[in-house]
Amino acid sequence: MSSSSVEYYRKELPSKVQTIGLVLLLVGLVIIILGYIVNPARSAQNNIIGFTFVVSIAVGSLFFVAIEYLSGAVWSTPFRRVGEFLSSLIVILPFLAIPLLLNINSVFHWTHPKPADKILIGKAPYLNVQFFIFRVIVFWLIWLVFYYFITKNSRKQDQTKDQFLTTANVKLSAIFMPLFALTITFTAIDWLMSLAPHWFSTIFGVYYFSGTVLAALAAGTIFIVLLNERGYFVEEIHTDSYYSLGALLFAFTNFWAYIAFSQFLLIWYANLPEETLWFLDRWNGNWKFFSIGLLLVHFLIPYIGLLSQPSKSNPKRLVVMASVLLFAHYYDLYWLVMPNFYKDGIVFGWIELGFPILIAGLVISVFVYKSKKVNLVPIGDPKLKRGIDFRL
Amino acid sequence: MMREKILYSFTAIFDSPDQVSHATEKVVEQGYTKFDVHSPYPLHGMDKAMKLPPSKLGYVALVFGLSGTLGALLSLWWVSAIDYPILIGGKPLFSFPAYVPVMFEVTVLSASIATVLAMLFFFFKLPNNAHPLHGSDYMKKVSADKYGISIQADDPKFDEASVRKLFESVHAKEINSIYWDNEELTHKHKIFEPKFLTFLLIVAIISSGTTYFTLNKLMFMLPFNWMMEQPKQSAQQESLFFSDGFGMRLPVAGTIARGYLPYQFKGQPDVAGEKLVNPIPISIESLKLGQTKFDIYCSPCHGYHAEGDSRLRGQFPNPPSLHSEKIRKWSDGRIFAVLTDGQNIMPSYTTQLSVDERWSVINYLRALQRAFNAKESDLQ
Structure with missing residues (x-):
């Protein structure tokens, strides 16, 4: 079957979307700058949430692109460009990291351990500012290199229709996969777990990974369903592809719950003071209600919403549940970061709104920018026709 | 047709x-x-x-x-x-x-x-x-x-x-x-067909035979018997590890069993009377426990009210009343020495009464003595 039989007409996204993206971007930027002037410490804490959230979407999307190549999946080929566009957020990651690195002393208290703190002194060979920045840069370069080569091959295929570019991307993905596992684990340890440097959990990397995959999948699902319903992809994409998206969302919702509960159960059972302290921070005062809320938005609501078979292929339901899950990942990161600093109770103000608004604007703007330059469908991919004909 | x-x-x-x-x-x-x-x-x-x-x-x-x-x-x-x-x-x-x-x-x-x-x-x-x-x-x-x-x-x-x-x-x-x-x-399915009955019989024999073989023979063969054959020391077994060859070891010198503090005043009731102090404060629980134990172990000879009115009808010599001036003036520790060591023909009660129970019995006995020698002020 040749891919020339696929008819694809490129459609420009409405300019309204671009305006919305830019407005959100500017509003978010203004709030963040004001926040950094008024309260640099709290802004830096929000910056961690924002940075790890964008890492989730960007690197998680690249993970999905790579896993499509590795597993030889066909159903997702018509939408693969959505993942490629979202993973281009990797390029702008340094702009989110720099303001934080300038305020590193106000968020990571391992940067200035007390002389009597033997645990932090012992961890200093790993947790020190130079090595931290070194790791941030190395991880970013790894993501950037793989993002650059994988998407370059994919774009080139649009013109050349060369099947060997797919083979080349399969090889790149195979190398990327173990590196992804390591970088995402150490990103979780560096940025999130080291906020409570005395505490440790061996499952923490997997916990962040489960949220990462879910966030990238949710962001991708929102774009895929909204664009497909308005006919931006090839004609006649079947609901069975929606079902696959819904099933993946459902599966990773369960995966997150499984990992989150495994982490909680072991710590609860062993009842060791140095481990339970982290959960107590998230159970004291009104953080208790926040923790119960996490269970609701990250598990119960999407679980019930996606449980039945028809709901997994219903476009409206998919968009709603993907939005809930995307929100849930931000909520989850807030839950991971903020109780470390505010033991008395939940804090929420205008400073907290800056990063979500900025990220929404950023994601939309980057997507619009990429969609102007690159086809929304990989028309040169040999798997495309089979992907469009995909039936369960 | x-x-x-x-x-x-x-x-x-x-x-x-x-x-x-x-x-x-x-x-x-x-x-x-x-x-x-x-x-x-x-x-x-x-x-x-x-x-x-x-x-x-x-x-x-x-x-x-x-x-x-x-x-x-x-x-x-x-x-x-x-x-x-x-x-x-x-x-x-x-x-x-x-x-x-x-x-x-x-x-x-x-x-x-x-x-x-x-x-x-x-x-x-x-x-x-x-x-x-x-x-x-x-x-x-x-x-x-x-x-x-x-x-x-x-x-x-x-x-x-x-x-x-x-x-x-x-x-x-x-x-x-x-x-x-x-x-x-x-x-119509014939249930009592000989073929079917033979089939049932064969199934019964095979399933019961394999069950018997598994539970009674197979579990005692290698390697299924590994749970039973363990390289551990059983009671009374010779030890190849210790130089004296004894598998059972004595506890470390000075080891005290939980809840069994050694009694230091054996044969010295007067010293015990001076040095021992009742550690159990008088409370309703202690008195009730003392009453229960007194009624079980003491009352057959001493009587329910410690008046020396035995219920044994002369089969065992009656003890004197415990309301005498002498015993009322005894310290709790002196009575404890009697309960622990025995006195005259009264045996030791250490196996029947724990340390705390003995002190509770003494608390109860004090209550009985007070009841028999009540003062004017007790009535108010």
């Missing part, structure tokens, strides 16, 4: 999946409801063409899954918080997080077993070994390389001529009628 054959269905054979899809749409259009489509492999979109409702199997999974969750939760709560409460690891009796893995497993187990059983026995209507389509040429063809439709005779709209016309209009390659097998319809 010839009987009239009963019609089961009309069948049509087609060469391609497109033809059978088209024909199916026609059959649905004509309003037939009791029909089925057969193909060698699943055809995409056939459930839509047949206008089949969504499967009800999901509801079976949901109902049994939820009852599994609830059943597990209720039974764990009943067992560990109500019926047999044991504190484990300092956790509350009803500790929900510990139940979650069990609830999850039971949910999955009951949902999957119920789904499989419901699918086989309710939706597929098994065991059904006498279906008229079995062994027909039609079934042989549609399970190899052809596609077929079978419209049942019990369909309310069924009419031989119109069905035949319908099949011809969609260019069926073959049209056949399928009849019920008379022998199958009238067949």
